[in-house]
Each structure stands twice: as structure tokens, then as C-alpha cells.
Amino acid sequence: MTLLSRTRPVGEAAPAALVRMRIVATGLLVFMAATFFVSRTLVPVHPAFAFVRAFAEAAMVGGLADWFAVTALFRHPLGLPIPHTAIVPRNKDRIGDTLAQFLRANFLIPVVIARRTRRLDVAGAISRWLTDPPEGAGGRFRQGASKLVAQILEGLDPARLGGMVKAGIATRLRATEVSPILGQLLKAAIAERRHAPLLESAIRWSAKTLAANDHLVRAMVHDKAGSILRWTGLDTTVADKLISGFDRLLAEMAEDPEHPLRLKAEEGLDRLAWDLQYDRRMRERVEAMKNDLLDNPAMQRWLDGLWEQARGALLAIARDPERAMAGKLGDVLRQFGETLHHDPRMSRTINRFVRRAAVGAAADYGDGIVKLVSDTVRSWDADTITSRLENAVGRDLQYIRVNGTIVGGLVGLVIHSVDVLL
Numbered sequence: 247m248t249l250l251s252r253t254r255p256v257g258e259a260a261p262a263a264l265v266r267m268r269i270v271a272t273g274l275l276v277f278m279a280a281t282f283f284v285s286r287t288l289v290p291v292h293p294a295f296a297f298v299r300a301f302a303e304a305a306m307v308g309g310l311a312d313w314f315a316v317t318a319l320f321r322h323p324l325g326l327p328i329p330h331t332a333i334v335p336r337n338k339d340r341i342g343d344t345l346a347q348f349l350r351a352n353f354l355i356p357v358v359i360a361r362r363t364r365r366l367d368v369a370g371a372i373s374r375w376l377t378d379p380p381e382g383a384g385g386r387f388r389q390g391a392s393k394l395v396a397q398i399l400e401g402l403d404p405a406r407l408g409g410m411v412k413a414g415i416a417t418r419l420r421a422t423e424v425s426p427i428l429g430q431l432l433k434a435a436i437a438e439r440r441h442a443p444l445l446e447s448a449i450r451w452s453a454k455t456l457a458a459n460d461h462l463v464r465a466m467v468h469d470k471a472g473s474i475l476r477w478t479g480l481d482t483t484v485a486d487k488l489i490s491g492f493d494r495l496l497a498e499m500a501e502d503p504e505h506p507l508r509l510k511a512e513e514g515l516d517r518l519a520w521d522l523q524y525d526r527r528m529r530e531r532v533e534a535m536k537n538d539l540l541d542n543p544a545m546q547r548w549l550d551g552l553w554e555q556a557r558g559a560l561l562a563i564a565r566d567p568e569r570a571m572a573g574k575l576g577d578v579l580r581q582f583g584e585t586l587h588h589d590p591r592m593s594r595t596i597n598r599f600v601r602r603a604a605v606g607a608a609a610d611y612g613d614g615i616v617k618l619v620s621d622t623v624r625s626w627d628a629d630t631i632t633s634r635l636e637n638a639v640g641r642d643l644q645y646i647r648v649n650g651t652i653v654g655g656l657v658g659l660v661i662h663s664v665d666v667l668l
Contacts, residue, residue, distance in 0.1 A: 267644035275309040300662030308654015335628030342623025354612035369593035376583025425532035429522030453496040
């Protein structure tokens with residue numbers, strides 16, 4: 247194995263800077279060796295070449311020693327199983343455990359997270375970004391995030407995702423008892439007189455329905471009347487009296503809020519509000535109606551259409567975020583940013599939430615993160631971890647080889663000079 251050869255997994259190519267520094271360090275070592283052999287033959291010609299030889303000889307020793315030390319970190323030098331070499335591949339599991347414990351002890355401690363996040367102004371950053379988004383990085387972030395969202399929405403199976411959303415909505419509705427909610431809404435509407443327009447509309451609708459179907463009333467009276475009434479034409483008179491009486495009654499109910507029949511209707515609504523909240527039989531009937539409605543195929547198709555509309559709207563926003571930000575959504579987000587900027591209480595609430603979330607994540611998932619790091623390193627084979635570590639720090643280690651060659655040469659030159667002078 248040469249000084250330049252390295253065992254490396256497929257796909258783990260060394261960075262160009264590492265390759266260049268390795269060539270420089272090895273080339274300098276070869277140059278010092280050549281200088282030593284040349285100067286050794288020229289010492290009889292002039293005593294000054296002895297200093298050159300001393301420098302080159304010590305530089306070779308220093309360069310070879312540092313090459314051995316650097317190589318021994320990652321593999322056996324020249325392939326020889328020398329003790330205490332190939333340190334990284336032989337101790338990769340211990341390195342992974344030590345790295346994981348280092349992260350746990352110095353970064354994933356709730357106290358450390360709390361102290362670091364206390365200085366973070368997340369609310370201020372959100373406010374500045376929403377009210378005055380940067381042209382460069384903000385635009386790239388928005389485009390990248392929107393592209394990612396669009397790819398996720400397009401990549402997921404629409405039918406399966408829609409089924410999950412529909413099932414989630416249906417499950418939530420089935421778990422929610424709607425009868426007390428309806429009762430409370432009706433009671434609040436009655437208390438604020440918001441039911442009055444609805445009641446008046448029902449009365450007017452009844453009047454119009456009666457006017458449009460008066461022939462049915464006449465036919466019913468005609469069929470129920472005896473032959474004498476029909477022969478004398480009194481059935482028509484009775485029918486006219488009934489129709490006009492109903493018309494007058496409905497008109498009076500529509501115009502008079504204190505009409506007795508209208509008050510009776512309001513009492514019935516008030517009783518319905520109470521039954522919806524407290525009557526067991528009524529609540530069971532409403533729940534049965536709700537479940538029947540959810541099982542109705544028409545409701546299932548409506549939920550499917552609702553999801554498709556929501557998915558289409560999300561895709562439109564993700565594909566064209568600039569247009570979305572220029573519309574009502576952008577106005578809402580900018581207004582939210584302004585509110586954050588002028589409301590210190592809301593800003594403190596958001597920052598406190600972010601800090602607690604980070605601390606909670608460190609407390610709840612710190613051990614899991616540590617285990618993930620340790621297990622990931624353990625899962626790597628020796629060549630993989632060796633290659634990745636060498637790619638990360640190998641360039642600096644090659645600088646050590648260069649420095650060792652030069653410093654060794656200088657030390658050799660000093661020793662030779664002292665020897666000559668003494």
C-alpha cells in the first residue's frame with residue numbers, strides 16, 4: 247500500500263481539497279527524501295551541503311512520523327497489523343457512544359436548551375418576515391417550502407389521503423354529541439331574538455304555500471261536504487272562508503310579535519332547546535339522526551368533494567405562493583405580523599411556547615436522539631465511518647504532515663548547527 251492509496255467504499259469519493267493536500271504533503275516528503283540523497287553526495291564538495299542534508303534528513307523523519315500517526319487513525323499503515331493502529335474502525339462503536347453522550351450531556355439538557363432559547367425572539371423574527379419579507383432568502387425559502395408542500399400533496403395518494411381525512415372528520419363527528427350544542431345554540435338565538443327573522447320567514451312561507459295550493463283545500467272541502475252542501479254551493483263558500491281565515495291568521499302572526507300562536511311557537515322552540523340539552527330521549531334521537539346522516543352516501547360524496555376543494559386550494563397556494571401572498575391570505579398574514587409587532591404580550595406568549603416546546607422535546611426525546619446517533623454510528627461499517635471522518639478532517643490532518651515535515655527539518659538543522667558550533 248502506497249502513501250497515497252486509501253480503501254474507500256463505493257460512492258464515498260474524497261473531496262478535491264483533501265486529495266490536493268494529500269498530494270502536497272506526500273510530494274513534500276518525497277522532495278525531502280530526494281534532497282537528502284542528493285545533498286548526501288554533495289557534502290564532500292562543500293560543507294554547506296551538510297546543513298541541507300541535516301534539514302532534509304530530519305524533515306524525512308518528521309514527515310514519516312506524522313504520516314504514520316495520521317494513517318494510524320484510519321487504517322493500518324502499509325497494511326501491516328501494527329498494534330494501536332486503525333483506531334477509528336476498531337473503536338467505531340465506542341466513538342458513536344461517546345459522541346452520543348457528548349450531545350446528551352452538552353446540548354440536549356433542558357437547562358441548556360432553556361438558557362439558549364431564552365435569548366431567541368422567535369415572535370419578532372416571524373413579525374419581521376411577515377411584514378417585510380426579504381427579497382432574496384425569504385423568496386427562496388417561500389419558493390422552496392411551497393415546492394415541497396406541492397410535491398407532498400401531489401405525491402400522496404389522493405384517494406387514500408382523502409379517505410383518511412374523511413374518516414378523521416367522520417370519527418370526530420361521531421365522537422361529538424351534537425344535541426347539547428344545538429340546544430345551546432338555539433337557546434342563545436332565542437335569548438338574542440335572532441330566531442325572530444327565521445320564524446317570520448316560516449310564517450310567510452306558510453302563507454305563500456297556502457296561496458299556491460288553495461285548490462287542494464277546496465278539493466278537500468268538496469270531498470268532505472255532503473251532497474246538499476255541494477248542490478247548494480255552500481262547500482265553495484266554506485272553502486273560501488277557511489282559506490281567507492288562514493290567510494288572515496298568518497298575516498296577523500307575521501305582523502304581531504305578541505300574537506298568541508306566535509308566542510306558542512316560541513314556547514315550543516324554548517322547550518326544544520331544553521330537550522336538546524337535557525332530555526335523554528331527544529339526545530338519543532338526535533344522535534341517531536346524526537349517525538344516519540353520516541352514513542348517507544350523499545354525505546360521503548359531500549365530504550369527498552369538500553376534501554378535493556381543500557386539496558385543490560392548497561395546491562394552488564403551493565404552486566403560486568406569490569399570488570396567494572398577494573391575496574386575502576397575504577393580508578391576513580401581514581396583519582398577524584403587525585399584531586405581533588405591536589402586541590408584546592402575544593410575542594411573549596409565542597416565545598414562551600417555543601421555549602417550552604424546545605425544552606419539552608429535549609426532555610422527552612433527548613434519550614431517543616442519543617440512541618439514534620449511537621445506533622446510526624453502530625450501523626455503519628468500518629469503511630463508511632472511516633471514509634466520512636477522513637473526508638471531514640483529513641485536509642487538516644494533511645496540513646499536520648506538512649508542518650511535521652517542515653518543523654522536523656528545522657529541528658534537524660538546529661541540532662546540526664549546535665553540533666558544528668560546539
